[in-house]
Amino acid sequence: MKALDELTFDNRFARLGDAFSTHVLPEPLDEPRLVVASDAAMALLDLDPAVAETPVFAELFGGHKLWAEAEPRAMVYSGHQFGGYTPQLGDGRGLLLGEVYNEAGEHWDLHLKGAGMTPYSRMGDGRAVLRSSIREFLASEALHALGIPSSRALCVIGSSTPVWREKQERGAMVLRLAPSHIRFGHFEYFYYTKKPEQQALLAEHVLNLHYPECREQPEPYLAMFREIVERNAEMIAKWQAYGFCHGVMNTDNMSILGITFDFGPFAFLDDFDAHFICNHSDHEGRYSFSNQVPIGQWNLSALAQALTPFISVDALKEALGLYLPLYQAHYLDLMRRRLGLTTAEDEDQKLVEQLLKLMQNSGVDYTLFFRRLGDESAALAVARLRDDFVDLAGFDAWAEQYKSRVSRDGEYSEEQRRERMHAVNPLYILRNYQAQNAIAAAESGDYSEVRRLHEVLSKPFEEQPGMEQYAQRPPDWGKHLEISCSS
Numbered sequence: 001m002k003a004l005d006e007l008t009f010d011n012r013f014a015r016l017g018d019a020f021s022t023h024v025l026p027e028p029l030d031e032p033r034l035v036v037a038s039d040a041a042m043a044l045l046d047l048d049p050a051v052a053e054t055p056v057f058a059e060l061f062g063g064h065k066l067w068a069e070a071e072p073r074a075m076v077y078s079g080h081q082f083g084g085y086t087p088q089l090g091d092g093r094g095l096l097l098g099e100v101y102n103e104a105g106e107h108w109d110l111h112l113k114g115a116g117m118t119p120y121s122r123m124g125d126g127r128a129v130l131r132s133s134i135r136e137f138l139a140s141e142a143l144h145a146l147g148i149p150s151s152r153a154l155c156v157i158g159s160s161t162p163v164w165r166e167k168q169e170r171g172a173m174v175l176r177l178a179p180s181h182i183r184f185g186h187f188e189y190f191y192y193t194k195k196p197e198q199q200a201l202l203a204e205h206v207l208n209l210h211y212p213e214c215r216e217q218p219e220p221y222l223a224m225f226r227e228i229v230e231r232n233a234e235m236i237a238k239w240q241a242y243g244f245c246h247g248v249m250n251t252d253n254m255s256i257l258g259i260t261f262d263f264g265p266f267a268f269l270d271d272f273d274a275h276f277i278c279n280h281s282d283h284e285g286r287y288s289f290s291n292q293v294p295i296g297q298w299n300l301s302a303l304a305q306a307l308t309p310f311i312s313v314d315a316l317k318e319a320l321g322l323y324l325p326l327y328q329a330h331y332l333d334l335m336r337r338r339l340g341l342t343t344a345e346d347e348d349q350k351l352v353e354q355l356l357k358l359m360q361n362s363g364v365d366y367t368l369f370f371r372r373l374g375d376e377s378a379a380l381a382v383a384r385l386r387d388d389f390v391d392l393a394g395f396d397a398w399a400e401q402y403k404s405r406v407s408r409d410g411e412y413s414e415e416q417r418r419e420r421m422h423a424v425n426p427l428y429i430l431r432n433y434q435a436q437n438a439i440a441a442a443e444s445g446d447y448s449e450v451r452r453l454h455e456v457l458s459k460p461f462e463e464q465p466g467m468e469q470y471a472q473r474p475p476d477w478g479k480h481l482e483i484s485c486s487s
Contacts, residue, residue, distance in 0.1 A: 231258025433478025
């Protein structure tokens with residue numbers, strides 16, 4: 001394991017030049033202190049977890065110190081926000097400190113969010129607040145633990161720095177890790193500003209560093225776009241299968257690698273509601289839970305438009321046509337496994353759709369239903385879950401189909417069924433009220449709940465003795481918390 005001063009930097013994005021980013025130094029936080037750190041994320045940099053408790057750790061990720069090899073840059077990009085194009089966005093409160101490669105040869109961006117004003121801050125102050133930083137940290141690590149592609153979060157650093165939002169809050173920084181922070185909006189920026197040389201350089205950069213296997217194809221850029229389509233189809237299938245709502249699927253929040261990042265007003269479903277809107281600023285429901293699938297395709301179409309200098313329109317359309325079939329295949333595969341099925345039948349999609357329709361108006365907890373479905377035999381499980389539904393006749397009809405389907409799936413013991421289903425059906429997910437409880441404690445100076453919740457969410461499929469309160473249905477007040485983009 002390494003100490004903090006032993007990290008090896010290779011700042012490949014910074015070498016693209018000033019057309020792509022601007023050199024900016026972090027603005028230090030007052031009295032930086034560690035709120036929470038992820039041992040698993042630190043391991044990606046080969047860091048000894050013990051260094052998180054040292055003063056220099058908080059100073060580095062609180063903006064007071066910097067490695068000599070780091071080259072902090074604010075990236076420039078644009079994007080479609082709620083369907084409308086914004087010509088210039090960029091890192092308004094984030095900085096790419098540099099790229100570190102580990103002993104396995106992996107490169108990781110060190111991206112510090114809340115690092116102060118940049119040329120792209122527009123009317124903002126460049127700061128992030130403690131509550132949003134904690135939420136992003138918890139979400140990044142929780143999604144990763146569920147097997148959903150995501151950026152990672154190394155730590156949250158709190159401070160005494162005052163920051164004004166709807167009220168006065170305390171500033172914080174979160175250190176994010178990802179193989180790249182390049183977005184769909186990077187390509188849109190150079191396309192719409194008519195800078196073909198820079199756009200070509202960006203395309204080569206992404207192709208060479210992140211999709212090198214596509215170099216072997218007859219049309220490397222087309223092969224890369226197809227891979228981006230598939231990765232996004234798979235990511236969104238996992239969002240839908242596990243009930244995750246991103247909340248702000250603007251093209252500047254979409255990763256070129258098909259990973260979840262830029263967490264704002266996200267939420268996991270409590271009661272199943274296909275029309276759930278987690279962002280109270282989303283008045284028309286553009287980014288509602290059920291809309292995430294078509295919006296994913298819309299965003300890929302926006303990226304395709306920006307790639308027309310490299311790929312023919314017909315080829316782009318053909319590649320986009322892969323999105324929905326790929327999404328459906330990934331989604332149905334995971335939902336089959338969540339139902340405890342190991343084989344495929346033509347009617348499985350209808351079985352899933354009928355279940356979700358029954359859940360829609362019954363106030364059924366989405367996560368706990370699937371977990372309890374695997375606790376015992378199919379017959380006993382559906383009998384116990386029956387009272388959660390309003391339409392009992394409808395559920396009884398579905399239950400008979402389900403039991404019949406399970407019986408055709410193969411012979412296996414109740415214990416085998418439980419192990420297989422519990423391996424894909426989490427007992428613990430990040431619920432908004434749990435995050436709010438942890439935030440409230442942290443804002444009063446108590447970080448124990450944030451750390452405990454992070455530890456629970458790092459093993460979502462394992463039953464953890466003494467942590468039963470994290471596997472309960474939320475109280476009524478906890479189901480309808482309004483989450484905004486403000487941070």
